[in-house]
Amino acid sequence: MLICGYRRIGTFTASRFRKRTVQCNRRQFCSLLFAAPAVFAQKPPEILIDRGFARVSRLAGGVFATIADPGKGPQCLSNGGVIVGSERILLIEGHFQPAGAALEIEAARRVSKAPILAALNTHYHLDHTFGNQAYAARRIAIIAHERAPILMRERYAALKPVDKAKRMAPLRNKIAATTNPLEKKRLQGDLQAEQWTDSAIDAVTLAYPAELVTSAQAHRKIDLGGISVVVESHAGHTPTDLIVRIPEHDIVFTGDLLFYHAYPVAFDSDPVAWRKVLEMFLAYPDRIRFIPGHGPVCGKETVRVHLDIMDDLQAHAQKMQLAGIPLEEAKQRYIVPPRFRDFDYSWWEWTIGSAVEKYYR
């Protein structure tokens, strides 16, 4: 059952992320042509570990980024990292499977004997927390927003005993009743996404964060010894988003507050708050480097594209609402503009549908 579940996840994620893998290559090529001088001047990162499903590279001093390649395996699915000080080490992300989180521990041990202070989950979503068990097994503390464990229990643990076939019945019925082939295809993609989630929930042993950051603790500085990180709470993609800034190197781990070359997953989002976070990213120095939740290390140009997508979705929702179009119809009537056609939006409801719904509200 377990193997079958993982095989399904593997097949699905491979198709979902294939475009992104190709796009990374294209972006790397484009970055050679169009990169800002400051970024262009960066030395190519030193690769610490390349495991196929993810590659750990040194970005600066004690800062390592783990860039996932979902096309080669679902162990990480999300990006992460390791920040090494002389006294302590901070790991970033719980990833999708314990093997993904174990890679962060391995990377830390390759470069330092300093104790691991904690591992941080940027938000509660399954591809950032389902590997936490690797940390729990080694008694590594897990830091997250205070609402992360609550939502993990509500959205994942509570679904473990649920009859999944019954849960999917309304969506299956909707697919059967839909005559429009394009809409049918999108709904089938949505079903696949839900089934992937269900399989992951069935397979996971959850390990909950216990070092909790409240929204009131907006900025929390952690001195690792010779290098400091700032953990900030900024809801937008979910109510649980944390970012990790390393001010002395102008590096920010954004979690899923920044999407690279993809329509943002929006079902948990607050688009007004999210926009403010992206505008804050634009106010950072031009040399800033972002490690997004998925995709390659990027700069402010990715923030601008992310905002353009949000603006386009908002304009569509406003137009539809003014015309009195029912919500479900408005979701389907969105047309992906030519400049975003090769972006990832294979999960229509999780990305476009839910964004339109948020703007309708």
Ligand SMILES: [Zn+2]
């Ligand atoms: Zn997410």
